[in-house]
Amino acid sequence: MSNQNDHHEASQKPPGRKEMSRRQFLTYTLGGATAYMVSGAVLPMIRFAVDPILHKGSKGNFIKVVEVSKITNEPQEFSFELQQQDGWYSSTATLSAWIRKNDKGEIVALSPVCKHLGCTIGWNNDKGYPDEYHCPCHGARYTKDGKNLAVAPKPLDEYTVKVDNGWIYLGQIVPNKHVS
Amino acid sequence: MFKGIYNWVDERLDITPIWRDVADHEVPEHVNPAHHFSAFVYCFGGLTFFITVIQILSGMFLTMYYVPDIINAYGSVEYLQTKVAFGQIVRGMHHWGASLVIVMMFLHTLRVFFTGSYKAPREMNWVVGMLIFFVMIGLGLTGYLLPWDNKAYFATRVTLQIADSIPVVGPYLKELMQGGQIVGAETLTRFFAVHVFFLPAVLLLLLVGHFIMIRRQGISGPL
Numbered sequence: 001m002s003n004q005n006d007h008h009e010a011s012q013k014p015p016g017r018k019e020m021s022r023r024q025f026l027t028y029t030l031g032g033a034t035a036y037m038v039s040g041a042v043l044p045m046i047r048f049a050v051d052p053i054l055h056k057g058s059k060g061n062f063i064k065v066v067e068v069s070k071i072t073n074e075p076q077e078f079s080f081e082l083q084q085q086d087g088w089y090s091s092t093a094t095l096s097a098w099i100r101k102n103d104k105g106e107i108v109a110l111s112p113v114c115k116h117l118g119c120t121i122g123w124n125n126d127k128g129y130p131d132e133y134h135c136p137c138h139g140a141r142y143t144k145d146g147k148n149l150a151v152a153p154k155p156l157d158e159y160t161v162k163v164d165n166g167w168i169y170l171g172q173i174v175p176n177k178h179v180s
Numbered sequence: 181m182f183k184g185i186y187n188w189v190d191e192r193l194d195i196t197p198i199w200r201d202v203a204d205h206e207v208p209e210h211v212n213p214a215h216h217f218s219a220f221v222y223c224f225g226g227l228t229f230f231i232t233v234i235q236i237l238s239g240m241f242l243t244m245y246y247v248p249d250i251i252n253a254y255g256s257v258e259y260l261q262t263k264v265a266f267g268q269i270v271r272g273m274h275h276w277g278a279s280l281v282i283v284m285m286f287l288h289t290l291r292v293f294f295t296g297s298y299k300a301p302r303e304m305n306w307v308v309g310m311l312i313f314f315v316m317i318g319l320g321l322t323g324y325l326l327p328w329d330n331k332a333y334f335a336t337r338v339t340l341q342i343a344d345s346i347p348v349v350g351p352y353l354k355e356l357m358q359g360g361q362i363v364g365a366e367t368l369t370r371f372f373a374v375h376v377f378f379l380p381a382v383l384l385l386l387l388v389g390h391f392i393m394i395r396r397q398g399i400s401g402p403l
Contacts (some may be wrong), residue, residue, distance in 0.1 A: 041234060041237070041273070042237075044266035044269040044270055044273075045237060045238060045241040045266070045270055047265050047266045048241055048244075048264055048265060048266045048267060048269075048270045049241055049244055049265075050259075051264045051265045052264075054265070087245070087256065087259055088252060088255035088256050088258065088259035088263075089252060089255065112192075
Protein backbone atom coordinates (compact mmCIF):
# COMPACT_ATOMS: atom_id res chain seq x y z
CA MET A 1 0.00 0.00 0.00
CA SER A 2 2.57 2.49 1.04
CA ASN A 3 4.80 1.35 -1.77
CA GLN A 4 2.09 2.06 -4.25
CA ASN A 5 1.57 5.52 -2.81
CA ASP A 6 5.24 6.31 -2.99
CA HIS A 7 5.34 5.18 -6.56
CA HIS A 8 2.27 7.24 -7.37
CA GLU A 9 3.74 10.43 -5.90
CA ALA A 10 7.11 9.89 -7.46
CA SER A 11 5.57 9.70 -10.89
CA GLN A 12 3.81 13.04 -10.45
CA LYS A 13 6.46 15.16 -8.73
CA PRO A 14 10.16 15.62 -9.19
CA PRO A 15 12.06 13.38 -6.78
CA GLY A 16 13.20 14.68 -3.40
CA ARG A 17 10.49 17.27 -3.02
CA LYS A 18 8.20 17.08 -0.03
CA GLU A 19 4.84 18.66 0.41
CA MET A 20 4.87 21.57 2.84
CA SER A 21 1.74 22.20 4.80
CA ARG A 22 0.21 25.65 4.76
CA ARG A 23 0.77 25.89 8.51
CA GLN A 24 4.42 25.05 8.13
CA PHE A 25 4.85 27.55 5.32
CA LEU A 26 3.26 30.30 7.37
CA THR A 27 5.38 29.36 10.38
CA TYR A 28 8.56 29.61 8.32
CA THR A 29 7.53 32.85 6.64
CA LEU A 30 6.40 34.61 9.78
CA GLY A 31 9.30 33.21 11.76
CA GLY A 32 11.77 34.29 9.10
CA ALA A 33 10.29 37.77 8.81
CA THR A 34 10.26 38.15 12.59
CA ALA A 35 13.85 36.94 12.87
CA TYR A 36 14.87 39.40 10.15
CA MET A 37 13.24 42.33 11.89
CA VAL A 38 14.52 41.37 15.33
CA SER A 39 18.06 40.99 14.02
CA GLY A 40 17.74 44.36 12.32
CA ALA A 41 17.14 45.90 15.71
CA VAL A 42 19.48 43.76 17.78
CA LEU A 43 22.57 43.33 15.57
CA PRO A 44 23.54 47.03 15.59
CA MET A 45 23.36 46.99 19.38
CA ILE A 46 25.51 43.87 19.65
CA ARG A 47 28.09 45.28 17.25
CA PHE A 48 27.99 48.56 19.18
CA ALA A 49 28.63 46.70 22.42
CA VAL A 50 31.57 44.62 21.19
CA ASP A 51 33.22 47.48 19.30
CA PRO A 52 36.13 48.02 21.72
CA ILE A 53 37.39 44.43 21.45
CA LEU A 54 37.41 44.69 17.65
CA HIS A 55 39.69 47.71 17.62
CA LYS A 56 43.31 46.91 16.93
CA GLY A 57 45.57 48.10 19.69
CA SER A 58 47.37 51.21 18.55
CA LYS A 59 50.95 50.57 17.52
CA GLY A 60 52.89 52.45 20.13
CA ASN A 61 54.51 55.53 18.77
CA PHE A 62 58.12 56.23 19.58
CA ILE A 63 58.67 58.94 22.13
CA LYS A 64 61.74 61.14 22.36
CA VAL A 65 63.35 60.48 25.74
CA VAL A 66 66.99 61.48 26.12
CA GLU A 67 70.23 62.26 24.27
CA VAL A 68 72.45 59.27 23.50
CA SER A 69 75.42 61.13 24.97
CA LYS A 70 73.94 60.98 28.47
CA ILE A 71 73.79 57.19 28.48
CA THR A 72 76.48 55.35 30.45
CA ASN A 73 77.21 51.77 31.37
CA GLU A 74 75.48 52.40 34.64
CA PRO A 75 71.66 52.26 34.41
CA GLN A 76 69.95 55.62 34.84
CA GLU A 77 66.28 56.29 35.19
CA PHE A 78 64.60 58.59 32.69
CA SER A 79 60.92 59.44 32.67
CA PHE A 80 58.91 60.48 29.67
CA GLU A 81 55.34 61.38 28.91
CA LEU A 82 52.98 59.33 26.83
CA GLN A 83 49.89 60.86 25.23
CA GLN A 84 47.16 58.30 25.64
CA GLN A 85 43.67 58.24 24.22
CA ASP A 86 41.17 56.47 26.45
CA GLY A 87 37.92 56.55 24.48
CA TRP A 88 36.88 60.21 24.48
CA TYR A 89 39.38 61.11 27.21
CA SER A 90 42.93 62.00 26.32
CA SER A 91 45.55 62.24 29.02
CA THR A 92 49.26 62.06 29.55
CA ALA A 93 50.80 59.17 31.42
CA THR A 94 54.29 59.42 32.87
CA LEU A 95 56.40 56.34 32.22
CA SER A 96 59.98 55.66 33.11
CA ALA A 97 62.78 53.48 31.84
CA TRP A 98 66.19 52.37 33.13
CA ILE A 99 68.55 53.01 30.24
CA ARG A 100 72.17 51.91 29.84
CA LYS A 101 74.68 50.94 27.23
CA ASN A 102 75.59 47.25 27.48
CA ASP A 103 79.02 45.73 26.84
CA LYS A 104 78.31 45.35 23.12
CA GLY A 105 77.48 49.07 22.94
CA GLU A 106 73.75 48.46 22.45
CA ILE A 107 71.34 50.75 24.22
CA VAL A 108 69.02 48.81 26.50
CA ALA A 109 65.96 50.40 28.10
CA LEU A 110 64.37 48.28 30.81
CA SER A 111 60.82 48.67 32.06
CA PRO A 112 60.70 49.36 35.82
CA VAL A 113 57.73 47.04 36.33
CA CYS A 114 58.70 43.98 38.37
CA LYS A 115 57.80 40.71 36.66
CA HIS A 116 56.75 39.19 39.95
CA LEU A 117 53.65 41.18 40.89
CA GLY A 118 54.10 44.50 39.13
CA CYS A 119 55.74 46.74 41.75
CA THR A 120 58.34 49.28 40.68
CA ILE A 121 61.95 48.18 40.81
CA GLY A 122 64.96 50.39 41.41
CA TRP A 123 68.67 50.18 40.54
CA ASN A 124 71.15 49.60 43.34
CA ASN A 125 68.56 50.38 45.98
CA ASP A 126 69.31 47.52 48.35
CA LYS A 127 72.57 47.60 50.32
CA GLY A 128 72.68 43.81 50.56
CA TYR A 129 72.77 43.33 46.81
CA PRO A 130 74.91 45.98 45.09
CA ASP A 131 74.67 46.54 41.37
CA GLU A 132 71.35 44.81 40.99
CA TYR A 133 67.79 45.84 40.36
CA HIS A 134 65.77 45.24 43.46
CA CYS A 135 62.05 45.24 44.05
CA PRO A 136 61.06 46.51 47.52
CA CYS A 137 57.77 44.58 47.60
CA HIS A 138 58.90 40.96 47.75
CA GLY A 139 62.64 41.17 47.23
CA ALA A 140 62.82 40.25 43.58
CA ARG A 141 66.28 40.88 42.13
CA TYR A 142 67.60 41.30 38.60
CA THR A 143 71.01 41.70 37.00
CA LYS A 144 72.16 44.77 35.11
CA ASP A 145 70.68 43.24 31.94
CA GLY A 146 67.42 42.51 33.70
CA LYS A 147 67.94 38.79 34.18
CA ASN A 148 65.82 37.51 37.05
CA LEU A 149 67.89 36.27 40.01
CA ALA A 150 65.31 35.75 42.74
CA VAL A 151 61.53 35.63 43.22
CA ALA A 152 60.58 36.93 39.77
CA PRO A 153 59.73 34.29 37.15
CA LYS A 154 60.91 36.25 34.10
CA PRO A 155 63.51 38.87 33.19
CA LEU A 156 62.50 42.53 33.13
CA ASP A 157 60.73 43.69 30.00
CA GLU A 158 62.40 46.22 27.76
CA TYR A 159 61.32 49.08 25.55
CA THR A 160 61.96 48.95 21.84
CA VAL A 161 64.70 51.49 21.25
CA LYS A 162 65.25 53.70 18.25
CA VAL A 163 68.18 56.09 17.93
CA ASP A 164 67.77 59.04 15.63
CA ASN A 165 69.94 62.13 15.29
CA GLY A 166 71.60 61.66 18.67
CA TRP A 167 68.34 61.11 20.55
CA ILE A 168 66.87 57.96 22.01
CA TYR A 169 63.25 57.16 21.21
CA LEU A 170 61.35 54.50 23.14
CA GLY A 171 58.45 52.50 21.80
CA GLN A 172 56.47 49.51 22.92
CA ILE A 173 57.28 47.31 25.89
CA VAL A 174 58.41 43.85 24.75
CA PRO A 175 59.88 40.78 26.47
CA ASN A 176 63.59 41.07 27.21
CA LYS A 177 65.77 39.98 24.28
CA HIS A 178 69.17 40.69 25.80
CA VAL A 179 69.24 37.88 28.36
CA SER A 180 68.67 34.24 27.75
CA MET B 181 16.51 20.16 19.70
CA PHE B 182 14.65 23.18 21.07
CA LYS B 183 11.52 21.08 21.20
CA GLY B 184 13.39 18.48 23.25
CA ILE B 185 14.61 21.10 25.71
CA TYR B 186 11.18 22.69 25.88
CA ASN B 187 9.51 19.33 26.55
CA TRP B 188 12.08 18.48 29.20
CA VAL B 189 11.38 21.73 31.06
CA ASP B 190 7.64 21.52 30.44
CA GLU B 191 7.41 18.01 31.92
CA ARG B 192 8.95 19.30 35.11
CA LEU B 193 7.49 22.77 35.46
CA ASP B 194 4.33 22.70 33.32
CA ILE B 195 5.17 26.01 31.65
CA THR B 196 2.72 25.69 28.75
CA PRO B 197 -0.27 27.16 30.65
CA ILE B 198 1.86 30.16 31.63
CA TRP B 199 2.66 31.35 28.13
CA ARG B 200 -0.70 30.17 26.80
CA ASP B 201 -2.31 32.50 29.27
CA VAL B 202 -0.13 35.39 28.06
CA ALA B 203 0.00 34.77 24.33
CA ASP B 204 -3.00 32.66 23.33
CA HIS B 205 -5.99 34.90 23.27
CA GLU B 206 -8.42 35.64 20.53
CA VAL B 207 -8.37 38.99 18.77
CA PRO B 208 -11.97 40.11 18.22
CA GLU B 209 -12.93 40.71 14.60
CA HIS B 210 -13.54 44.44 15.03
CA VAL B 211 -9.94 45.03 16.16
CA ASN B 212 -8.32 42.84 13.49
CA PRO B 213 -7.00 44.87 10.54
CA ALA B 214 -7.28 41.73 8.39
CA HIS B 215 -11.05 42.01 8.69
CA HIS B 216 -11.52 45.75 8.76
CA PHE B 217 -8.54 47.77 7.65
CA SER B 218 -9.61 50.74 9.75
CA ALA B 219 -8.95 48.56 12.79
CA PHE B 220 -5.24 49.46 12.46
CA VAL B 221 -5.99 52.20 14.98
CA TYR B 222 -6.05 49.41 17.58
CA CYS B 223 -2.34 48.77 16.91
CA PHE B 224 -1.07 52.00 18.44
CA GLY B 225 -0.95 50.65 21.97
CA GLY B 226 1.07 47.65 20.87
CA LEU B 227 3.33 49.89 18.79
CA THR B 228 3.91 52.10 21.81
CA PHE B 229 4.97 49.04 23.77
CA PHE B 230 7.16 47.81 20.91
CA ILE B 231 9.01 51.13 20.74
CA THR B 232 9.30 51.15 24.52
CA VAL B 233 11.10 47.81 24.31
CA ILE B 234 13.44 49.28 21.68
CA GLN B 235 14.06 52.28 23.94
CA ILE B 236 14.93 50.08 26.90
CA LEU B 237 17.27 47.91 24.84
CA SER B 238 19.05 50.72 23.01
CA GLY B 239 19.28 52.70 26.25
CA MET B 240 20.93 49.77 28.01
CA PHE B 241 23.52 49.59 25.27
CA LEU B 242 24.12 53.35 25.26
CA THR B 243 25.11 53.26 28.93
CA MET B 244 28.08 51.08 27.94
CA TYR B 245 29.75 54.27 26.67
CA TYR B 246 27.91 57.18 28.23
CA VAL B 247 29.15 58.92 31.37
CA PRO B 248 26.95 61.35 33.30
CA ASP B 249 29.72 63.81 34.05
CA ILE B 250 29.78 67.43 32.95
CA ILE B 251 33.31 67.29 31.57
CA ASN B 252 32.99 64.03 29.68
CA ALA B 253 29.28 63.57 28.93
CA TYR B 254 29.33 65.39 25.61
CA GLY B 255 32.63 63.79 24.66
CA SER B 256 31.34 60.31 25.40
CA VAL B 257 28.20 60.88 23.35
CA GLU B 258 30.23 62.28 20.47
CA TYR B 259 32.60 59.34 20.77
CA LEU B 260 29.93 56.67 20.82
CA GLN B 261 28.17 58.29 17.91
CA THR B 262 31.15 58.92 15.67
CA LYS B 263 33.81 56.40 16.67
CA VAL B 264 31.95 53.31 17.81
CA ALA B 265 30.58 50.96 15.16
CA PHE B 266 26.82 51.41 14.70
CA GLY B 267 26.90 54.19 17.29
CA GLN B 268 24.91 56.46 15.06
CA ILE B 269 22.32 53.72 14.59
CA VAL B 270 21.98 52.80 18.25
CA ARG B 271 21.80 56.41 19.43
CA GLY B 272 19.54 57.14 16.46
CA MET B 273 17.17 54.42 17.61
CA HIS B 274 17.04 55.95 21.08
CA HIS B 275 16.80 59.53 19.81
CA TRP B 276 14.05 59.01 17.24
CA GLY B 277 12.32 56.33 19.28
CA ALA B 278 11.93 58.86 22.09
CA SER B 279 9.86 61.12 19.86
CA LEU B 280 8.05 58.23 18.22
CA VAL B 281 6.97 56.73 21.52
CA ILE B 282 5.26 60.02 22.42
CA VAL B 283 3.56 60.14 19.02
CA MET B 284 2.35 56.54 19.25
CA MET B 285 1.17 57.03 22.81
CA PHE B 286 -0.76 60.11 21.75
CA LEU B 287 -2.42 58.24 18.87
CA HIS B 288 -3.24 55.38 21.24
CA THR B 289 -4.83 57.88 23.62
CA LEU B 290 -6.88 59.37 20.79
CA ARG B 291 -8.10 55.91 19.75
CA VAL B 292 -9.11 55.08 23.30
CA PHE B 293 -10.86 58.42 23.60
CA PHE B 294 -12.81 58.27 20.35
CA THR B 295 -13.85 54.64 20.76
CA GLY B 296 -15.02 55.51 24.28
CA SER B 297 -12.85 52.73 25.66
CA TYR B 298 -12.14 54.72 28.82
CA LYS B 299 -15.75 54.31 30.02
CA ALA B 300 -16.83 51.90 32.75
CA PRO B 301 -15.50 49.40 33.62
CA ARG B 302 -12.16 50.63 32.21
CA GLU B 303 -11.75 53.97 34.04
CA MET B 304 -8.85 52.71 36.12
CA ASN B 305 -6.93 51.67 33.05
CA TRP B 306 -7.36 55.18 31.65
CA VAL B 307 -5.88 56.57 34.84
CA VAL B 308 -2.93 54.17 34.71
CA GLY B 309 -2.50 55.10 31.05
CA MET B 310 -2.32 58.77 32.01
CA LEU B 311 0.29 57.95 34.65
CA ILE B 312 2.29 56.15 31.96
CA PHE B 313 1.95 59.28 29.85
CA PHE B 314 3.47 61.44 32.59
CA VAL B 315 6.28 58.95 33.19
CA MET B 316 7.08 58.97 29.46
CA ILE B 317 7.16 62.77 29.45
CA GLY B 318 9.48 62.57 32.45
CA LEU B 319 11.73 60.13 30.61
CA GLY B 320 11.82 62.50 27.64
CA LEU B 321 12.68 65.45 29.87
CA THR B 322 15.44 63.73 31.84
CA GLY B 323 16.92 62.07 28.76
CA TYR B 324 17.08 65.37 26.90
CA LEU B 325 19.68 66.77 29.29
CA LEU B 326 22.07 63.81 29.12
CA PRO B 327 24.13 64.73 25.99
CA TRP B 328 25.02 67.95 27.85
CA ASP B 329 25.13 70.14 24.78
CA ASN B 330 23.83 73.70 24.55
CA LYS B 331 20.34 72.63 23.55
CA ALA B 332 20.11 70.19 26.43
CA TYR B 333 21.47 72.69 28.94
CA PHE B 334 19.18 75.57 28.05
CA ALA B 335 16.12 73.39 27.57
CA THR B 336 16.64 72.10 31.09
CA ARG B 337 17.14 75.61 32.46
CA VAL B 338 13.84 76.61 30.91
CA THR B 339 12.05 73.51 32.25
CA LEU B 340 13.36 74.12 35.73
CA GLN B 341 12.30 77.76 35.45
CA ILE B 342 8.80 76.51 34.68
CA ALA B 343 8.90 74.24 37.73
CA ASP B 344 10.07 77.27 39.71
CA SER B 345 6.94 79.19 38.75
CA ILE B 346 4.63 76.79 40.62
CA PRO B 347 3.16 78.66 43.60
CA VAL B 348 4.65 77.91 47.03
CA VAL B 349 6.46 74.63 46.25
CA GLY B 350 8.03 75.79 42.98
CA PRO B 351 11.39 77.01 44.30
CA TYR B 352 11.84 73.90 46.43
CA LEU B 353 10.87 71.61 43.56
CA LYS B 354 13.32 73.37 41.29
CA GLU B 355 16.17 73.01 43.73
CA LEU B 356 15.30 69.37 44.35
CA MET B 357 15.31 68.58 40.62
CA GLN B 358 18.44 70.65 40.11
CA GLY B 359 20.24 69.04 43.03
CA GLY B 360 21.72 72.43 43.94
CA GLN B 361 21.76 76.12 43.10
CA ILE B 362 22.67 75.80 39.43
CA VAL B 363 22.10 73.44 36.53
CA GLY B 364 25.39 71.59 36.77
CA ALA B 365 27.16 68.39 37.67
CA GLU B 366 24.59 67.36 40.25
CA THR B 367 21.69 68.08 37.93
CA LEU B 368 23.24 65.83 35.32
CA THR B 369 23.84 62.87 37.65
CA ARG B 370 20.38 63.32 39.13
CA PHE B 371 18.68 63.36 35.76
CA PHE B 372 20.72 60.36 34.70
CA ALA B 373 19.69 58.34 37.74
CA VAL B 374 16.05 59.29 37.28
CA HIS B 375 16.23 58.53 33.56
CA VAL B 376 17.79 55.07 33.79
CA PHE B 377 16.63 53.73 37.16
CA PHE B 378 13.68 55.48 38.78
CA LEU B 379 11.36 56.22 35.88
CA PRO B 380 11.92 52.95 33.98
CA ALA B 381 11.11 51.03 37.18
CA VAL B 382 7.89 53.00 37.64
CA LEU B 383 7.11 52.61 33.96
CA LEU B 384 7.45 48.82 34.05
CA LEU B 385 5.19 48.55 37.08
CA LEU B 386 2.55 50.72 35.41
CA LEU B 387 2.80 48.73 32.18
CA VAL B 388 2.26 45.47 34.05
CA GLY B 389 -0.84 47.01 35.64
CA HIS B 390 -2.02 48.30 32.26
CA PHE B 391 -1.69 44.88 30.62
CA ILE B 392 -3.23 42.90 33.48
CA MET B 393 -6.24 45.18 33.37
CA ILE B 394 -6.62 44.75 29.62
CA ARG B 395 -6.60 40.97 30.03
CA ARG B 396 -9.10 41.06 32.90
CA GLN B 397 -11.50 43.37 31.14
CA GLY B 398 -10.94 42.44 27.52
CA ILE B 399 -10.83 44.80 24.58
CA SER B 400 -13.80 47.16 24.42
CA GLY B 401 -16.59 46.27 22.01
CA PRO B 402 -17.16 47.67 18.51
CA LEU B 403 -18.61 51.13 18.01
